[in-house]
Amino acid sequence: MKRRTVLGGMAAAAAGTLATPLRAAGDPLKVGFVYVGPIGDLGWTHEHDQGRLAVEAHYGDKVETFYQENVPEGADAERVLTQMCLSGAGLIFTTSFGYMDATLNVARKFPNVKFEHATGYKTAPNVATYSARFYEGRAVIGTIAGRMTKTNKVGYIASYPIPEVIRGINSAYIHARKVNPDVEFVVVWVYTWFDPAKEGDAAQALIDQGCDVVMQHTDSTAPQAVAKEAGNVMTFGQASDMSAYAPWPRVTSIIDNWAPYYIRRVGEVMDGTWQPAQTWEGIAEGMVKIGPMSERLPAEVRAEAEALIEAMRKKEYHPFTGPLNKQDGSPWLAEGEVADDGTLLGMNFYVEGLKGSIPS
């Protein structure tokens, strides 16, 4: 076959899908997933893919899922999304903050396709957002870190200076300081979600600076491997259980559990009740889970962490409860006051006590 005929055929096929982007009754619902890393990252993307598999298992022949890994945040995402829409997707999950504008742009062009954007804050008639209250998990690991650190220096590998990440730093710090007033946080911004070598280097730099606890807001297990090598450094599984590194250095983990949400939303698209919403669920709803605690943690530390989890599960405790001041000393929350979601979603400041500044 000549190249020209191949191209011609492709163009014809594309035109065909353009004309009929909607599914006929009885056809399976096509659900697309856009991933920022590889599904084998054992972290963030891995858990989203577990959710996708749960959707397949739950609905069987009634759905058809497909995904694209390693999609860069930016213009490339728009191309991938357009491609998914053209190939007949009825619902698309875009699973990283940086896909926000791409999602909205493509959603405008394909009003009949539903979009679900993870961790973002912009919605449209066919764009919903969803996220988990990871900061509840951060409160738990912050408490453990505050109790366990001997050098009083906790390292934090941060990805991008966005509200999601800043919230995590604040929550972990507030709770570490609550149990250990001398604790200090060292934050390193790596400007990537997934780059094992760079994440490992960042962990090493933090350990070289005397941190004996390393927290990460990146997706690979490289910091865990580096901490294991160092020996006396403690880590926490991020997004996924990362149990390959248990019982040490990984002492517990914050697990994202997307499956129930994905199943619910796919079902709503199928029966036509889907509405754009801003879903934000935490430990109480089961979207955030805390992994098994390592035997290497003293029993009283484990008990304290469990009590905190239980309080959040019953919604008796909110990690951002006053009195809290901002980093510059100006008051933020009064005694007993709880932060509202709007402030949390747009959080762009450190709380009092954290050193350094947020890069702009």
Add this chain to the structure above:
Amino acid sequence: MNLSGISPEVLIAALMVASTPILLAAIGELVVEKAGVLNLGVEGMMIFGAICGFAVAVETGSPALGFLGAAAGAAALSMLFGVLTQFLLSNQVATGLALTLFGLGLSALVGQGYVGVTPPAMAKLDLGPLGDIPFFGRVLFGHDAMVYLSLALVAAVWMFLNRSRAGLILRAVGESHDAAHALGYRVVAIRLGAIAFGGACAGLGGAYLSLIRVPQWTEGMTAGAGWIALAIVVFASWRPWRVLLGAYLFGGVTVLQLNLQAAGLAVPVEYLSMSPYVVTILVLVVMSSGRGRAALNAPASLGRVFHATT
């Protein structure tokens, strides 16, 4: 700027480790490009080497065999590129890009059973009292064998290209394949040899990531290191010692900015991260003019298809 928070010896030692994968890949690509072949598949060969080395090391329990396996695996992959471009005369740029995509996919497939496995540790060379010398002990004598091998490789490539007859022939092939062919040199065979060497080096670089620097297997773990290696060859204007400088500069900037942050210093991270790329772009700009190209010593036949008509 106050640098007191960072110990320079720790920094330099970390920099050498961080730079070794891209140094290995870049020195291999330098030889390939000196032979007149542009192989953009470095990233694919690196990641394939990373999983080959990892798998062999885990199965045999020997990191040294792992590195050999990585070199062999990536060289075999590069032969795919070699056959396509040298015998079937395909476009080198397109074939190289395809090789990267292929390598990423193939390594993910091969690596499925190795996720979460810890590789056998490579022993640090114990150089006895040398390691106890203040400062130099940690910087010069505290590394694993691969760091020294990468430095030796740079010296060997320099010797080969500039001080040996075989190196002269390889450069002649890269400058003018028609002239070399007319003189009776076997252009295709020489280029295949160079491509295999480049593949092996990229494989070693990838295995250094998966066996020593990170050490674990994760899909896509090279995360663009192969592209940086390609940039370094241009940055170095095809000179081995400048490749060393370039690799340490790229690696150094990354480690430096992370350490500066960890030490709590406010630095404009963006400018620091940007600097090596800016230099590379400048080199490319200079290269785009005819006279600049000659001055920068780019191989004249780089990327051109060779077809022996006589």
